[in-house]
Amino acid sequence: MNRRKLLLTGLAAGALAGTELASAGAAPSSSLGGTRAEWIAMLDRVCKPLFTALSERKLKQVMPVEAYAGEQQHRRQTTYLEALGRALAGIAPWLEHGPESGDEGRLRRQYCDSALAGIASAVDKHSPDYMDFGGDRQTVVDMAFLSVGLLRAPNQVLARLPAATRRQLADAMRATREQLPGYNNWLLFAAATEAALQALGEPWDRVRVDYAVRAHAEWYLGDGVYGDGPVFHQDYYNSFVIHPFLLTVMEAVGKQEPAWAAMAEPIHKRAVRYAALQERMIAPDGSYPVVGRSITYRCGAFHALADMALRQLLPPEVSPEQVRGALTAVIRRTLGAPGTFDAQGWLQIGLAGHQPKLGEVYISTGSLYLCTAAFLPLGLPADHRFWSGSAMPWTSVKVWSGSDIPADHAIDGREK
Numbered sequence: 001m002n003r004r005k006l007l008l009t010g011l012a013a014g015a016l017a018g019t020e021l022a023s024a025g026a027a028p029s030s031s032l033g034g035t036r037a038e039w040i041a042m043l044d045r046v047c048k049p050l051f052t053a054l055s056e057r058k059l060k061q062v063m064p065v066e067a068y069a070g071e072q073q074h075r076r077q078t079t080y081l082e083a084l085g086r087a088l089a090g091i092a093p094w095l096e097h098g099p100e101s102g103d104e105g106r107l108r109r110q111y112c113d114s115a116l117a118g119i120a121s122a123v124d125k126h127s128p129d130y131m132d133f134g135g136d137r138q139t140v141v142d143m144a145f146l147s148v149g150l151l152r153a154p155n156q157v158l159a160r161l162p163a164a165t166r167r168q169l170a171d172a173m174r175a176t177r178e179q180l181p182g183y184n185n186w187l188l189f190a191a192a193t194e195a196a197l198q199a200l201g202e203p204w205d206r207v208r209v210d211y212a213v214r215a216h217a218e219w220y221l222g223d224g225v226y227g228d229g230p231v232f233h234q235d236y237y238n239s240f241v242i243h244p245f246l247l248t249v250m251e252a253v254g255k256q257e258p259a260w261a262a263m264a265e266p267i268h269k270r271a272v273r274y275a276a277l278q279e280r281m282i283a284p285d286g287s288y289p290v291v292g293r294s295i296t297y298r299c300g301a302f303h304a305l306a307d308m309a310l311r312q313l314l315p316p317e318v319s320p321e322q323v324r325g326a327l328t329a330v331i332r333r334t335l336g337a338p339g340t341f342d343a344q345g346w347l348q349i350g351l352a353g354h355q356p357k358l359g360e361v362y363i364s365t366g367s368l369y370l371c372t373a374a375f376l377p378l379g380l381p382a383d384h385r386f387w388s389g390s391a392m393p394w395t396s397v398k399v400w401s402g403s404d405i406p407a408d409h410a411i412d413g414r415e416k
Contacts, residue, residue, distance in 0.1 A: 035328055036378070036387045040104055042335055043375050047091060049345040050083050050369065051111060054118030059083075059129045064342065066349055066356065067364040075364035078138035081131040082366030084118055085142035088149030088157070090300075090372025091115075093310055093379025096153040112156050119146075119161065123168035134175030138362070143176045144189035145370075147196030148245065151252050152379075158199060170202045177205075184229035185237055187212035188245040195252040209253060213263055216246060220266075223410040224273030235292020239278060239304035240370065243271045247307065268313065273411045275308035276315040279326055280408065284397045286329030296349050296358050296368060298334035302327060303373035309386060310376040317406070318395075320386035326394035327374055335371065347371070 053059040059080050067075040091111060098108040121127045133139050150158040161169065173193050181190045191212035197204040219227040226242050228235075246267050254260045281288045288301065295301070308314050309323045334340075339354030341347060347368040349359040380386050398405055 035324060036382055038328070039331065039375060039378055040107065042331060043091065043372065043378065044107060045341070045345065046335065046347065046369070046372060047087055047111070050087055051114035051118060054084060054121060054129065055114040057121045057127055057129050061128070063365060064346055065365055068359055068361045071361055071364070077132060077136050078142065079364040079366035080129065081122065081139055081142040081146070082364065083369045084122055085145035085149065086366070086369040087372050088115055089145045089152065090369070090375055092149040092152035092157065093376050095156045097379045097381065099382065115157055116160055119169065120165045123165060123172050133172035134178045137179045140176050140179045140181050140186065140189050143173060144192040147173070147192045148248050150196050151199060151248055154199065166200060170197060170200055173197050185241045187215055188241060188249065191249045192245055195249050198253055206257070209249060210257070213246065213249065213260055216242065217263060220270065224270045224277060233292060235294065236301040238274055239301055240294060240297060243274050243304040244307045247271055247311070269411065271304065271308060272313055272315050275305050276318055278302055278305040279318050279323060280395045282326040282330055282394060282396060284400055286333035288330065290351065293360055294363070295351050296363055297370040298351055298368070299327070299330045299374035300370035300372070302330055306374050306376040310379050319392055320384070321389040321392040322394040324377070324386050325391055327377070331374055
């Protein structure tokens, strides 16, 4: 092995080993078999306090509410739905497609049962954990994340909801229509909720879907990037929301109208390009640019990359194995830092530990569970090459170790 290959191999292994996961029983490893186990262990660490409390109808009793100074009381109106909706959206592919047997299968079944119990509790007006759908604009956002979770787990969650819960859930979805979404990525929140109503077999509003997809077609700026409304923002909202929500809505209802179906190809092409950009953002040590709002969603900043890995729609130059390595490094870097969790295991505001000043006025404890979006590839089977392939360095590891790779290029033009 020549010197450059030796250096590349060593750097890749070191980057994959990364920061140790702060999770009991989850030893960091660049070995193939350990990576999925590490992801499951960390996902369990993030979600266990939340779903345990939800299943016992004790969420409002036990979940702390960390928030911007002076906002704690206001955020109590919405933070619990934020936690449920965002966490369900992140774990739903695993619930839907994860294994039936073994330790992972048993854990998955527990989470399926807890998710069903949590949703039932959230929509039951007699429950101590009832969530005031439509009472605040923020519920538009997190009903949408809950809707995406249902659409990602149609058999293991949505289809298993009892009839009474389905009726209450549909009423809760309709209640959020009372709040006007912003003229930005929020249009996709309204669209996702309507798509979930359609999946429930309920009447749904096509105009809200049409408005969202047409507006984003107009806001497309080129090279896989959308404006967040008419103005471009340098942040991760193309990943937090725009690409994954467009793909989910189109998958759910895109064939309902010829005009929507015609948008499918450019939407997918743009998402493929954005996945390539995201993979290049991840440094050899798992860090990435600290820019824009909502940075405390941690590894959820790579929602779009994780979603494209799950959908098996990665660009040709980006292998599933290198995405596994890159996302593992990000997960370790953002969730493995001291101070990420409080003494009871709840997430605390920050990006690399506890950093409350990074939290905007709308950030609270429940907001932070968007980090689970990075775990979407757990919906791929263990024998898929994402998990079973040999570890591979991602783009920044290759380049900064001296490897010679083809130059990056934008996709052409401002497509319609």
